[in-house]
Amino acid sequence: MARAIDIHVEHLTRVEGHGDIFFNANEGKVEKVQWHVTEAPRFFEAMVRGKSYVHLQPITSRICGICSIGHSLASLKATEAALGVEVSEETVLLRRLALHGENLQSHILHIGYLVVPDLFGVGSVFPLVGTHGDAVVKIVGLHRLANQMSDLVCGRTTHPITLRLGGFSKVPTAKELADLKARLEAAKPVIAEVAGLLASVKGNLPQFERETEYIALVDEKLYALYDGDIGSSDTGVHPVSYYRSITNEYVVGQSTAKFTKHVRDSYFVGALARFNLNESKLNDFGRETAQVLGLKAPVHNPFMNTYAQMVEVADSVEDSIAIIDELIDRGVKGERAKVEPRAGRGIAAVEVPRGILFHDYTIDSIGNCTKANCIIPTNQNHANIQKDMEALAPGLVERPEKEIELTLEMLVRAYDPCISCSTHYVSVHFV
Amino acid sequence: MRDWSPIRTAVIGVGNPMMGDDGIGPRLVAELEGTVSGVDLIDIGTGGMQLVHILVKYDAVVLIDAADMGLPPGQCRVFSPGDVVSLKQTRAYSLHDWDLMRSIEISRSLGEAPDSVRIFAVQPASVEIREGLSPELEREVPRCVAELRRSIAALCA
Numbered sequence: 001m002a003r004a005i006d007i008h009v010e011h012l013t014r015v016e017g018h019g020d021i022f023f024n025a026n027e028g029k030v031e032k033v034q035w036h037v038t039e040a041p042r043f044f045e046a047m048v049r050g051k052s053y054v055h056l057q058p059i060t061s062r063i064c065g066i067c068s069i070g071h072s073l074a075s076l077k078a079t080e081a082a083l084g085v086e087v088s089e090e091t092v093l094l095r096r097l098a099l100h101g102e103n104l105q106s107h108i109l110h111i112g113y114l115v116v117p118d119l120f121g122v123g124s125v126f127p128l129v130g131t132h133g134d135a136v137v138k139i140v141g142l143h144r145l146a147n148q149m150s151d152l153v154c155g156r157t158t159h160p161i162t163l164r165l166g167g168f169s170k171v172p173t174a175k176e177l178a179d180l181k182a183r184l185e186a187a188k189p190v191i192a193e194v195a196g197l198l199a200s201v202k203g204n205l206p207q208f209e210r211e212t213e214y215i216a217l218v219d220e221k222l223y224a225l226y227d228g229d230i231g232s233s234d235t236g237v238h239p240v241s242y243y244r245s246i247t248n249e250y251v252v253g254q255s256t257a258k259f260t261k262h263v264r265d266s267y268f269v270g271a272l273a274r275f276n277l278n279e280s281k282l283n284d285f286g287r288e289t290a291q292v293l294g295l296k297a298p299v300h301n302p303f304m305n306t307y308a309q310m311v312e313v314a315d316s317v318e319d320s321i322a323i324i325d326e327l328i329d330r331g332v333k334g335e336r337a338k339v340e341p342r343a344g345r346g347i348a349a350v351e352v353p354r355g356i357l358f359h360d361y362t363i364d365s366i367g368n369c370t371k372a373n374c375i376i377p378t379n380q381n382h383a384n385i386q387k388d389m390e391a392l393a394p395g396l397v398e399r400p401e402k403e404i405e406l407t408l409e410m411l412v413r414a415y416d417p418c419i420s421c422s423t424h425y426v427s428v429h430f431v
Numbered sequence: 432m433r434d435w436s437p438i439r440t441a442v443i444g445v446g447n448p449m450m451g452d453d454g455i456g457p458r459l460v461a462e463l464e465g466t467v468s469g470v471d472l473i474d475i476g477t478g479g480m481q482l483v484h485i486l487v488k489y490d491a492v493v494l495i496d497a498a499d500m501g502l503p504p505g506q507c508r509v510f511s512p513g514d515v516v517s518l519k520q521t522r523a524y525s526l527h528d529w530d531l532m533r534s535i536e537i538s539r540s541l542g543e544a545p546d547s548v549r550i551f552a553v554q555p556a557s558v559e560i561r562e563g564l565s566p567e568l569e570r571e572v573p574r575c576v577a578e579l580r581r582s583i584a585a586l587c588a
Contacts, residue, residue, distance in 0.1 A: 113480060126533050129540045137541055144484050157481070 003027075005397070007405050012412055019417065021389075021408050025397050033393040035386045035412065037255040045372040053079050053341060053367045054165065060359065060374060061159055064418055066109070068159045069102035069150065070352030073226065074359040074374075076165055080339070081346030082363045083165075088335040090327070091167045096226045097323045098153045098163060099350070100316040103225065104146035105157075106353035107271070107309040107316075110416045111198070112139030115306045118410050119201040135197055138190050142313075145187055149320070152176055167336035174328050181324045184317050188285065191317060195292045195310050202294065202307070206407055209300040210391045212384055213264050214273035215246060217351050223274070223281040223315055225351040231277045233298070234263050240349045243358045247375050259383040260375070266383035269355025270415065271308035272299060283322075286315030302388050303414045309353075341367025354378055354416050378417045385415055438490040440587055441471040442579075443482070445496040445531055452504070452555030452568045455575070456495040459553075462576045470583060482534040483541070491547040491586050495579065496531055497555040504556035505571025507578045509549055512536075551582055 009021040020036040048059050057075040061068045073095055080087060087095075113125045116139070120128060129136050147157045152172050154160030162170045172180075217224035218231030230238045230246055238246065249258040261267065275290070279297040282290065290296070290311045295304065343365040349358050355377030362371040388411055396404045442463060448454030457474040464472060471489075475482055486492060500508060512535045531550075538544040553575055556567040564572070 109480075126530075126537070129537055133540055136537070140480075140483060140537070140541060143480070144487075147481075147484055 005401055005404065007401060007408075009405060009409060012409055019412065021405075021412065023393065023396075023404060023408060025393075028397050030393045030397060033389045033408075034254050035382065035389055037257045037382060041256055045374060048361075048369050048372045051369055053083065053361075053363050053369065056361060056369060056372075057163070057165070060372075063374065063376070065158050066106050066418060067102065067352040067354065067357070069098050069154055069163070070350050070357055071359075071374075072160050072163045073099060074348050074350040074352075074357050075361075076163060077227075077348030077350065078346040078359040078361050079165060079363070080337075081348055082344040082361055083339060083342055083346070083367075084344065085166055085337050085339050087167060087337050090171075090330065090333060090335045091337070092226065093323050093327055094153060094168055094171065094332075095163070097320055097327075098150070098160065099225050099352075100320045100323070101146055101149035101153055103316045103353050104313060105143065105150060106416075107313050108139060108142045108146055110353075111194075111306055111309055111313075112136075112143065114416070115413060116198075118406070118413065119198070119204050121204075135194070138194055142187060142190060142194070145183055148183070149180060152180055164336075166339045168334065171332045171334045174332065177324045177328055177332070181321055184321050184324075187317060188314075191285075191314050192289070192292070195289045195314065198307060198310055199293050205301070205303040206392075206410065207301070208303065208388075208392055208395075208411075210302070210388055211298075211300045212387070213262055213267040214276045214298070215262065215267050215269050215380070216274040216277045216356055217349060218277055219281070221281070223278045223283070223286070223319070225274075228349075228351075230349065230356070232262065232267075233273075233276060240358075241347050243347065243349065243360070243375070247358070247380060249375065249379070254386075255382060257379050257382055259386075260380045261383055266387045267380065268302065268384045269377045269380045270305055271312050271353070272302065272305040273355060274351060275299065275308040275311060282311065282315050283318045285318035286311050289314035302384075302411065305414045305416065309416070341365070352377060354418055355380060376418070378415070381415050381417065385412055385417070438587065439471075439488065440469070440491045440493075440583075441473055441485070441489045442467075442493045442495065442583060443473045443475050443485065445475055445477075445482075445494055447477050449560065449562055451557050451559050451561040452553075452564055453497050453558045455497050455553045455555065455564065455568065458564060458572065459495050459551075459575060459579055462572065463579070467580075467583065470587070480534065480537075482531070483538050486535070486538045486545055486548075487541075487543040489545045491549075492545050493549050493551050493579070493582055493586055494531065494535075495551045495553070497558065498550075498552035500552060500554050502554040504554055504565070504567040505575060506554045507575055508552045509578075509582050510552070512548055512550065547586060549582060549586055551579055 005025040007023040018038050022034045024032040060075045061072045155162040162168045214233040217228035219228040247260045276297045293307045345362045347360045358375040360373040444456030444460035446453040446456040460472050460474050556565040
């Protein structure tokens with residue numbers, strides 16, 4: 001049916017930050033479909049310039065309230081690389097545990113509070129209390145466990161205080177770790193039930209596929225989160241120092257956040273990229289959950305990012321249990337490497353819930369930061385969201401306007417964007 | 432310093448100090464710092480669902496929030512969640528855009544809400560992007576603090 005459609009979603013709901021969607025069609029032809037990022041830039045890189053190396057982590061942690069552990073770890077790793085600091089195996093184990101805590105917090109929050117309402121056809125999590133109270137109880141319980149994990153390892157739920165240069169300022173006791181392990185074990189059947197619930201409504205997600213480049217950290221042994229090389233589904237493995245050649249940031253008129261591209265017009269980062277590149281490194285619980293959800297790499301449906309997050313919830317819980325066992329076996333001593341200022345440059349990458357995160361610092365001989373660059377996952381996904389919209393839009397033209405709007409909103413939500421974090425820097429040139 | 436602690440009690444300030452008078456909750460919590468003991472003082476800011484995880488720890492709470500009640504700025508009212516109907520139209524923009532009353536409702540549905548929940552509501556003069564309270568509300572802060580202290584005492588009696 002020939003008609004004019006004019007959709008403007010101003011401030012998309014159930015995402016972090018502000019973004020708009022525009023969709024115009026006439027006589028059955030899409031004239032415009034665009035993803036707009038409207039947040040003000042944050043200028044964190046300028047903020048840390050001139051600051052001592054000791055202040056880089058506490059400041060950059062504040063880029064994001066949800067990924068504050070991941071930002072802290074990327075910042076510490078980059079600073080330590082610049083200063084030539086080697087941390088102990090114990091520190092690496094505790095940092096991996098911290099990162100699992102954040103992954104659990106963020107993924108459960110996104111799946112349970114932000115996406116599940118779409119799958120059940122309601123506007124928010126509140127109506128589900130009446131209709132699916134049991135599921136809401138499970139989700140809130142898992143979210144609480146993830147918060148407690150962050151409290152224990154990082155000192156508080158958000159914005160960690162124990163993660164320090166060279167190690168930890170306070171480490172959990174063996175008893176605290178054993179208690180956490182018991183709670184994680186108890187959570188496994190609950191996670192399996194939530195995965196089953198997601199599997200039962202999988203048919204409510206749009207059947208849409210667009211192959212793109214997937215980029216994530218990769219490791220020979222582990223499902224890479226804390227460390228690894230840069231992996232690309234198109235070009236293979238690259239060192240982290242190569243990151244600028246991967247990201248190739250550029251400015252677009254529709255966004256206050258920069259877009260990125262590598263060998264195609266866009267690339268995908270996040271749980272689905274990690275799953276596509278690292279499926280073979282999943283532990284048993286992660287693999288079982290992927291089977292329940294019917295996920296097998298490569299998955300080219302971006303809406304499945306939420307389901308890949310569910311796989312990672314299971315994988316993170318099982319890996320956390322293994323890490324705790326190892327820590328208890330070896331005894332937690334609170335090892336801390338010595339840190340002293342020196343001139344250097346450090347580049348680090350960490351997988352945070354929304355994808356690969358880069359921090360890059362140059363530090364002078366007295367320990368002050370002279371240059372900083374932080375490239376955030378959502379930043380790297382904006383172009384892919386735009387390209388997905390362009391591919392998805394023609395198939396939507398004949399649908400009712402409300403359905404078009406909802407489908408485009410669900411697409412953006414699937415990426416779990418942290419829009420505020422992504423608006424880090426826009427270069428302007430006055431002529 | 433007075434100790435009000437027969438039960439696990441918290442005074443929780445809700446609101447965004449960068450939205451003018453919406454920050455009255457955190458502000459009143461700050462005013463109480465160092466003057467009460469046996470009562471946890473919590474600035475939850477715009478923590479949204481985090482409130483559900485905090486409520487489970489307490490037997491009694493006072494939640495301080497700005498509320499448009501059609502009263503002169505700075506007027507306070509103390510009530511229970513069941514006494515009112517929330518008119519807030521939340522679109523759940525993000526995890527910071529939640530309805531306080533709905534969070535209490537979820538906590539109750541989970542069977543873990545404190546036995547006593549009192550809302551200490553303060554009428555704002557203006558809620559807009561601005562750091563700090565409006566002069567109209569700033570003038571009323573000492574009286575709000577006095578009323579709040581009476582509410583805490585009543586809750587813990």
